[in-house]
Amino acid sequence: MITLGIESTAHTFGIGIIKDKSILANEKSTYTTKKEGIIPAKAADHHIEVCDKILEKALKKAKIKKQDIDLIAFSQSPGLGHTLRVGAMFARTLSTTLNKPLIGVNHCIAHLEIGRLLTKAKDPILLYASGANTQVIAYEANKYRIFGETLDIGVGNFLDSFARYLGIGFPGGPKIEQLAKKSKNYIELPYVVKGMDVSFGGILTNLKNQKAKKEDLCFSAQETVFAMLVEITERALAHTGKTEVLLGGGVACNKRLQEMITLMCKERKAKSYVPENQYLVDNGAMIAWLGALMYNAGITTRIEASQIEPYIRTDDIDVKWR
Ligand code: AMP
Ligand code: MG
16 A cells, blocks of 8 residues: 655655555655744745645655555644645645545654654654654553643754854754754753653743853753753653653754663663654654554545644544554
């Protein structure tokens, strides 16, 4: 079975094509800016502009024709309304013109399922660290439960906001990572873990009031917020008795975060898994894969029920495919 997956929850328009368990294509185009953050309407314009081209590229890469597609999957939740709508429209159009079934999927769960496909992780805790989302997720009693999450902004937004303040552009995470490598001088910052949750707003304000060197601030920001994420991930491991941690989301591309998670896992005799970068960031392949899993469990989405659901949470979805 060949599934085409469409990702459009935020800055990235992506199309992935999978055949059974193999990924045939994973093409994308990402909306970026020099100075400001994401402007939803402009990101949607970007997606409209690139969607046909990305589809063509993906079909070419997969060496298939449109007619070979058996199933159309798309990100239905959660995300920015403007950009989700572009992906949903594109998916509905393909589904009706090709007369193939449609399936709407949850983006956060897709990050976890692609990790399970590509690594040896079987029943992991997912540390999902992206721009808008920061959640510690694990499977329990037919749902992917959120064991801990940010109480305000996502860790990626935190890094991007700080980068914007420093004037180093968007996305800021990779630039902060490079600057952080040049320092070992830790400046004490607030450490905000509340139960299983974290919060970044106060740390951002504190950073903006510091007078230290850029490099020292980037280093200290990373050490602090990553330690917070590692702490709640470790607590989720202890609570659930699970023995695997999977990373997902763009911030998980950060080598220091990967190192800290690996270290924690080693100390607890747990295993850590990191898919390659193209599957950590938002991508169409993960949407296709989750769509295929759900379809094989007997689920499809009728056109009339294919409206976007920007606020649906990870634990609102009944997991019928596990
Ligand atoms: P996503 O929303 O999952 O596509 O991830 C985008 C976020 O990942 C943005 O906030 C980026 O700044 C962040 N990001 C990407 N690469 C890195 C990195 N190497 N270190 C930290 N954050 C990163
Ligand atoms: Mg994401």
